[in-house]
Amino acid sequence: HIVAAASSTSKDAMPRVAALLDVGQLSEIIAVESADTFKRPIYAGNAIATVQSQDAVKVITVRTSAFDKAAAEGGSASVEAVGTACDAGTSSFVSEELVKSDRPDLAAAGIVISGGRGMGNGENFALLEKVADKLGAAIGASRAAVDAGFVSNDLQVGQTGKIVAPELYIAVGISGAIQHLAGMKESKVIVAINKDEEAPIFQVADYGLVGDLFEILPELEAKL
Ligand SMILES: Cc1cc2nc3c(=O)[nH]c(=O)nc-3n(C[C@H](O)[C@H](O)[C@H](O)COP(=O)(O)OP(=O)(O)OC[C@H]3O[C@@H](n4cnc5c(N)ncnc54)[C@H](O)[C@@H]3O)c2cc1C
Numbered sequence: 001h002i003v004a005a006a007s008s009t010s011k012d013a014m015p016r017v018a019a020l021l022d023v024g025q026l027s028e029i030i031a032v033e034s035a036d037t038f039k040r041p042i043y044a045g046n047a048i049a050t051v052q053s054q055d056a057v058k059v060i061t062v063r064t065s066a067f068d069k070a071a072a073e074g075g076s077a078s079v080e081a082v083g084t085a086c087d088a089g090t091s092s093f094v095s096e097e098l099v100k101s102d103r104p105d106l107a108a109a110g111i112v113i114s115g116g117r118g119m120g121n122g123e124n125f126a127l128l129e130k131v132a133d134k135l136g137a138a139i140g141a142s143r144a145a146v147d148a149g150f151v152s153n154d155l156q157v158g159q160t161g162k163i164v165a166p167e168l169y170i171a172v173g174i175s176g177a178i179q180h181l182a183g184m185k186e187s188k189v190i191v192a193i194n195k196d197e198e199a200p201i202f203q204v205a206d207y208g209l210v211g212d213l214f215e216i217l218p219e220l221e222a223k224l
Helices: 008-021 125-135 143-147 213-223
Strands: 002-005 025-029 037-042 047-052 059-062 111-115 138-141 168-172 189-194 207-210
Touching (some): 002 008, 008 025, 008 059, 025 037, 111 125, 125 138, 125 168, 125 213, 138 143, 189 213
Parallel strands (some): 002 059, 111 138, 168 189, 189 207
Antiparallel strands (some): 037 047
């Protein structure tokens, strides 16, 4: 069987592997029921499908946030170093630019603080960064904040962004659209800061602060 974390690289590569093997891909599983049966979210996480595969070789991507961390050592599988990749045909590797950040990786962070359209602009994300520095948190964002150019798209949390499930998720100026919730609603503790007490984010929040984020964030930072 061929198994990979549901990262952007494997979401790109694994369907091609499945197609070449002429098998169906099992995408983003969240539970293993038996050797051939798995659970996976559908409709942006609003329903969970139990799927059974009769393919001899199973091609699986895994939503890592749904599983506990495995021990880094001690497994029984053999590890083999692979030589150079096969002929890339007309494509050639030019360069790679990786985002460098001192912050924890968004998908693996224990605490995530995300900003939405309510942040107003990219400069105001400095307010989030100050709180994140004190908490050792990763920064995330809603798609509206990304689309408005406040922050880069690798910070997007949600159905079409990263799926996170940290110990603590703080949503600031985010309304709580279903596509955003799909990326963070499995977080252990959710805190929402929003000036609209009717905002849907409060329906999933464990703690809600109704008020102006421009007053609350500096106060929060000062108290930490
Ligand atoms: C196919 C599809 C995929 C999508 N994928 C994603 C995705 O992956 N991730 C995602 O996030 N969205 C996604 N979206 C978009 C989603 O539907 C919403 O449009 C988006 O999440 C809204 O972002 P927001 O909450 O920041 O903005 P808004 O909905 O505009 O909410 C802004 C919030 O800020 C509050 N606010 C404003 N000013 C202040 C203030 N001063 N103090 C406190 N609160 C304030 C407002 O009360 C409001 O609740 C997707 C949509 C589609 C159709």
